[in-house]
Amino acid sequence: MNIKIVILAIGAVIGVPVILMAYIMFGERLIGKFKGKKRQAKIRPWFWLSPAFILLFVFLIYPVINTIILSFENANSTGFVGLKNYIFIFTSRATLIALKNNLLWLVFVTLVTVTLGLLIAVLTDRIKYESVAKAFIFLPMAISAVAAGVIWKFMYEFKPKGTEQIGTVNAVLSAVIPNFEPKAWLFNPPINTFALMIVYIWMWTGFCMIILSAGLKGIPDSLLEAARIDGANEWKIFWRIIIPTMASTIIVVATTMVINVLKIFDIVYVMTNGTLGTEVIANRMYKEMFNFRNYGRASAIAVILLIAIIPVMLVNIKRFGQKRS
Amino acid sequence: MKSLGARNNVLVKIVSKGPLNILILFICAAWLIPSLGLFVSSFRPAHLILSTGWWRAFKTPFTFTLENYKKVLTTAGMGRSFINSLIITIPATVMPILIAAFAAYAFAWMKFPGRDFLFLLVVALLVVPIQMTLIPVLTLFNKLRLTGTFLGIWIAHTGYGLPFAVYLLRNFIGELPEEMFESARLDGASHYTIFLHLVLPTSIPALSSLAIFQFMWVWNDLLVALIYLGGNPTVSPMPLSISNLVNSYGAGWEYLTSAAFISMVLPIVIFFSLQKYFVRGILAGSVKG
Numbered sequence: 001m002n003i004k005i006v007i008l009a010i011g012a013v014i015g016v017p018v019i020l021m022a023y024i025m026f027g028e029r030l031i032g033k034f035k036g037k038k039r040q041a042k043i044r045p046w047f048w049l050s051p052a053f054i055l056l057f058v059f060l061i062y063p064v065i066n067t068i069i070l071s072f073e074n075a076n077s078t079g080f081v082g083l084k085n086y087i088f089i090f091t092s093r094a095t096l097i098a099l100k101n102n103l104l105w106l107v108f109v110t111l112v113t114v115t116l117g118l119l120i121a122v123l124t125d126r127i128k129y130e131s132v133a134k135a136f137i138f139l140p141m142a143i144s145a146v147a148a149g150v151i152w153k154f155m156y157e158f159k160p161k162g163t164e165q166i167g168t169v170n171a172v173l174s175a176v177i178p179n180f181e182p183k184a185w186l187f188n189p190p191i192n193t194f195a196l197m198i199v200y201i202w203m204w205t206g207f208c209m210i211i212l213s214a215g216l217k218g219i220p221d222s223l224l225e226a227a228r229i230d231g232a233n234e235w236k237i238f239w240r241i242i243i244p245t246m247a248s249t250i251i252v253v254a255t256t257m258v259i260n261v262l263k264i265f266d267i268v269y270v271m272t273n274g275t276l277g278t279e280v281i282a283n284r285m286y287k288e289m290f291n292f293r294n295y296g297r298a299s300a301i302a303v304i305l306l307i308a309i310i311p312v313m314l315v316n317i318k319r320f321g322q323k324r325s
Numbered sequence: 326m327k328s329l330g331a332r333n334n335v336l337v338k339i340v341s342k343g344p345l346n347i348l349i350l351f352i353c354a355a356w357l358i359p360s361l362g363l364f365v366s367s368f369r370p371a372h373l374i375l376s377t378g379w380w381r382a383f384k385t386p387f388t389f390t391l392e393n394y395k396k397v398l399t400t401a402g403m404g405r406s407f408i409n410s411l412i413i414t415i416p417a418t419v420m421p422i423l424i425a426a427f428a429a430y431a432f433a434w435m436k437f438p439g440r441d442f443l444f445l446l447v448v449a450l451l452v453v454p455i456q457m458t459l460i461p462v463l464t465l466f467n468k469l470r471l472t473g474t475f476l477g478i479w480i481a482h483t484g485y486g487l488p489f490a491v492y493l494l495r496n497f498i499g500e501l502p503e504e505m506f507e508s509a510r511l512d513g514a515s516h517y518t519i520f521l522h523l524v525l526p527t528s529i530p531a532l533s534s535l536a537i538f539q540f541m542w543v544w545n546d547l548l549v550a551l552i553y554l555g556g557n558p559t560v561s562p563m564p565l566s567i568s569n570l571v572n573s574y575g576a577g578w579e580y581l582t583s584a585a586f587i588s589m590v591l592p593i594v595i596f597f598s599l600q601k602y603f604v605r606g607i608l609a610g611s612v613k614g
Contacts, residue, residue, distance in 0.1 A: 012416035052428035059484025063458035142596035144545030
């Protein structure tokens with residue numbers, strides 16, 4: 001173990017806050033030297049904002065602009081190629097599979113996580129051990145997608161019929177369904193894409209459940225009681241009261257999931273690396289970037305991801321603008 | 326009459342809640358079993374993992390072993406990776422929070438031209454896919470020789486964590502009572518004093534949520550490490566090392582299960598002990614990109 005590295009890490013943990021606080025302290029003194037309160041108030045904000053905005057510029061703003069430019073250039077960014085990279089993405093077989101799969105992921109995973117999250121939130125609302133049950137569902141959120149990939153690769157493990165199954169999925173199905181033919185879940189398209197989606201659903205349903213559950217607690221009890229007294233059954237209450245009052249929360253959760261799912265990478269990278277028809281956009285970008293060294297195509301793929309997210313971005317900005325006024 | 330009705334009600338409740346409880350227990354079991362299978366298998370000898378289902382471990386004769394952990398920590402280098410993960414995660418958690426707190430304070434309590442525009446820019450950056458930044462930043466890192474270094478990945482995680490951190494803290498600090506700031510100003514307190522002695526202490530709930538969030542995010546990250554640390558095993562964090570282990574054909578389940586479990590221990594402990602703050606963070610900023 002390298003002592004130098006440990007010292008560097010400790011230095012970063014203690015040193016960086018000290019340096020930052022010193023920056024503000026001395027900066028404030030410097031500002032104090034300027035004549036006039038008005039002048040000071042004019043300079044001050046930029047001083048407090050600049051560390052954050054320098055980093056935001058280097059790691060987000062400049063790269064976004066640069067990537068857009070790169071997407072119109074060739075593999076090693078030496079010449080302008082127009083729309084060639086984009087045309088390639090919408091015509092080549094490999095990227096078309098990735099686009100199709102991403103769309104499938106987007107629809108299926110968002111639908112299932114939000115529905116399941118809402119269902120579990122509503123169900124656990126009626127039991128005494130609510131927090132324990134919710135913690136179990138939520139727990140996979142704390143696990144890395146890589147560890148989740150290992151967990152589920154083991155769940156999907158396949159042995160030929162006749163030998164003992166060590167993968168839980170095949171073992172349970174063999175026990176429940178007579179004459180069940182064990183399957184290699186990760187090797188047979190199109191099932192393998194759905195097998196990967198289940199891992200993602202397992203990880204993210206808890207996230208949806210937590211937000212939806214908080215929204216559910218926000219519905220006043222009096223509203224539900226009044227409906228019950230009027231003779232509405234639970235089914236009606238769910239559709240006529242819970243869903244309409246929670247509509248905005250459901251939309252927020254769904255859009256957050258759309259953003260997350262769009263960028264799906266780790267699970268696919270670890271479990272199949274996009275082979276056998278499981279390719280997705282982000283994994284394809286990684287391959288273009290590192291395996292094929294084609295920065296033009298890789299950038300174009302990233303831009304497509306950005307374009308897909310822009311509507312959500314605009315909605316967020318609008319939502320925030322409304323909140324302020 | 327009344328008491329009979331009430332008793333009936335209780336009975337109805339118990340009977341009608343039977344299926345509900347069974348359904349919930351079934352869902353919980355379905356969610357827990359995958360992790361349980363990994364956990365149990367990580368303590369079983371390699372030949373048993375491969376020949377019998379993990380659920381058989383509960384039958385006599387019990388054959389549990391710590392051998393997998395010993396092997397994976399030493400020969401597979403997971404011990405090193407665990408330490409690397411700590412070295413990467415702790416500074417990458419501390420750095421963005423303080424920088425974001427400065428900016429959040431300015432956004433919330435100072436007036437300047439372009440304030441709304443700049444904050445909307447932060448909101449917009451919240452959802453920018455990280456993929457949009459990989460090539461330019463990697464090119465920059467290559468030029469500055471920051472690829473494969475801890476320093477590089479610290480500032481990268483700091484930059485990527487900032488939009489969410491600024492957004493969350495701005496909303497929290499903006500909600501602090503105005504009288505608090507006014508009375509401090511009347512006492513002649515400088516912005517530095519107000520920030521250090523008023524804003525930071527009162528923002529501890531938000532800072533804790535943010536710290537947990539950023540910690541989990543960095544600890545569990547694969548993509549950023551994969552791109553900026555490359556194939557350098559001396560700096561590789563756990564997710565990167567495990568994903569290499571998965572892709573190498575020599576690694577068996579005894580390695581993968583124990584390695585995965587080692588990577589899960591810390592976040593799970595944090596999750597259970599500080600769940601409240603984690604949930605708060607999720608609720609406060611369910612727009613992270």
